[in-house]
Amino acid sequence: MRWSQTLIPTMKETPADAEIPSHQLMLRAGLIRQLMAGAYTYLPLGTRAIRKASEIVRQEMDRTGAVELSMPALQPIELFERTGRRDAFGNVLINFPIRRRDHNVHLALGPTHEEVVTDLMSRLISSYRQLPMTVYQIQTKFRNEERPRFGVLRTSEFLMKDAYSFATTVEQLNESYQKMYDAYCRIYSRCGLEFIPVEAESGPIGGDASHEFMIPADNGEDRIVRCDSCGYAANLERADTGRNHQAPASTENQPPPETVDTPGLGSIEAVANFLKIQPSEMIKTLIYLADDKPVAVLLRGDHEANDGKIRRALSAQTLEMADNATIERSTNAPVGFAGPVELKIPILVDHDVSLMSTAVVGANAEDKHTTGVVPGRDFTFDTTFDLRNAEAGDPCPKCESKLEFVHGIEVGHVFKLGTKYSEALEAEFLDEKEQRHPLIMGCYGIGVNRIIAGLAETCHDENGLIWPVSVAPYEVELIPLNVSDPEVMKHAESIYSELQQAGIDVLMDDRDARPGFKFKDADLIGIPLRIIVGGKGLKEGIAEIKWRRGGDAEKIPLAEAANDAINKIQAEQNRLSNQ
Incomplete structure (x- = not known):
């Protein structure tokens, strides 16, 4: 191609509204132009880079034995209602009614295609002899991103490779999952990306096991917990703190607890300042609703609760913070004054709480806290759990080293979905005994745009972009x-x-x-x-x-x-x- 015959509108100055290097450089190098918030035109250089990344993805998907298809972006809202994801997506799901002849039809623009592909397989798969099978597509997705930013890293319209595996057994699922995991590693290596596979939460998509693939980047919106020694890595929602259950500290020679007035002081910081102690000397008592039943979660005052860990520890399907009325009913006190002593609802205790010799807790009475509370003496528990967010300096759960934080850009995610969607949409197969079972599913996504933006974010110098050969325009x-x-x-x-x-x-x-x-x-x-x-x-x-x-x-x-x-x-x- 001759420069004079193509369209490469380079810019000398950095656009004022471009916040991070990838956005600045993709604009200045003439790869993209914004149409509106969250929607970009890919100019010739950007289109060529996207096409090359897509072809690498396609080659590696084909290499695993996955077969390519193309599913409609326009989808009936009923599919999302049957799986419960209309409410789970909330405002992110772009949906609208249209008029057809004499009736209304409610449609959605596909944010992903779990519903569509499961509905398809419910019609096409009937026997175990047809399985296992993996299908994939590379197609535009749509999500109502309320805060589009960082160029093409966070948009309402984006190009995604999504693949779906269908199996008769967990063993078949695990085999498909491993093939995809390995393929993702090859894809990112071929694209010239530095990447970290991290253990992850499945989130609203469902499922019980997943990994994210992250590009380490200073401007990444995700925080990765990793060990530089052994390679352990997880996102903040999943990261293990490397601690185990230990018996409570000795209660000998500890004076009895004492209730003190703390008028109007309901936060950890306010009480700690008032009593001239550190937040780490307090126990925070958080009241949750787990499957609609109240439960108290105990953490050290300076630690942050991890809802995913709490949900798993309780084996709960749903978990949310309790409303004010539930908290008052459960503790006999307003929000901010809950404590574990004589609490009448179940309690769940973090590992670090059992190591505290004494602590300050809420007194389950308005404007009062209790000092000198000894875990194991003044409230009892049988075991402890990892219930908090990991922090830099925590021990690695796999080796003797310490954990550290890095920022990252997510470019891919693989899930073991199980039967969440196949049960909801009645996608079943007949086994060799003519008995029906739900298909066992996996889901595997790659943000193709994010590969290009991730390269722009991490492969540049003060003069401009530095493309790897494999995806260079x-x-x-x-x-x-x-x-x-x-x-x-x-x-x-x-x-x-x-x-x-x-x-x-x-x-x-x-x-x-x-x-x-x-x-x-x-x-x-x-x-x-x-x-x-x-x-x-x-x-x-x-x-x-x-x-x-x-x-x-x-x-x-x-x-x-x-x-x-x-x-x-x-x-x-x-x-x-x-x-």
Whole structure:
């Protein structure tokens, strides 16, 4: 492609509303333009990068034995009502009524396709002999993102690869899950991304096991807990604190508890300041509704509750903070004064609470707290649980090292769904005994746009983007320094033709512009390999070849320049494919 024949609207200045490097550089390098909040047009360079990432995804999906299909983005709202996800998605689900002839039809734009694919398989799968099976698509999804930001990282319309596996047994599900997990690792390696697979919560999508794939990035919205020694990694919702149950500290020689007035002081910080103690010397008593029944959760005052861990510890289907009326009914006190002593509802105790020798707790009375409370003496419990968010410095659950936090951008997620959707939508198979069972499902998503944005966020320098060869819009940029010089253009056209014949994606900057201007644009758009023809090199019969990622330029005879570039590109492609 010749620069003069395509559309690459580069920008010198950084747009004021672009907050992070990926957004700034994708705008400045002419990859995208915003239509409205949450919706972007992909210009030629951006479209080519998206297409190349999609093709890598497609190749690796095919390699696992998954088969490609294409499902409609327009979906009947009834499917979401049958699975309960209309309420679970809330305002995120874009849905609307339309008029057809003499009646109304309520539709949704697909945020994902669990409902659609399960409904499809309920009609097409009948026997265990047809399973296992995995299908996938690469298609646009729609979600009403209330705070679109960070360019294409958080939008209302985005390109996603979603795959769905169907199995007769948990063993078949695990096999499909592992194939997808391995495929994701190959995809991100081939795309040139640094990535971390992390243990994750399944969230509103359902299921009982999942992993997220994260790109470590300073501007990532997700926090990853990881151990640099053994490789353990999990998101904040899932991360284990590395602690185990221990018997309560000794209660010998501890004075009895004492109730003190704390007028109007219902928060941990306010009470700690009033009593001149640290929040870590207090126990917070949180009242939840687990499957609509009240339960108290005890944490050290400086720790944050982890709802996913609490739900799992209780084996609860639903978990939410109790309303004020429930709290007052359960504790006989307003919000902020609950405590475990003589509490009449079940209590769940975090590991760290049992290690406290004494603590300050709510007194279950308005404007009062109790000091000198000893866990195990003044309130009893049989065991403890990991109920809080992990913190930097917590012990790694897999080795002897300490956990640390990094920020990350999520680019993929794999789930073991089980039978949540197949039961709701009656997707069943007949086993060898002619008995019916629900299909056992897995779900596997990749944000293709996020691959490109993640690369822009992490692969750049002060001058612009630095694309890996595998997803670069073009692999080689050919820069003739003086397009008015017939001798320069003769050699440039020869190199251009050789590269194209070898299947190399090449962009020739044939603009009549100063060399410095072209070099700045070349740095900005970040094509991996650059060939410069003209200037002193032309008199010496050489071209300069240089990697955008750095290093010295090589002087190659003009007649060998194309072949040298071809070899370099092929070697780099092989390196990425074999990581």
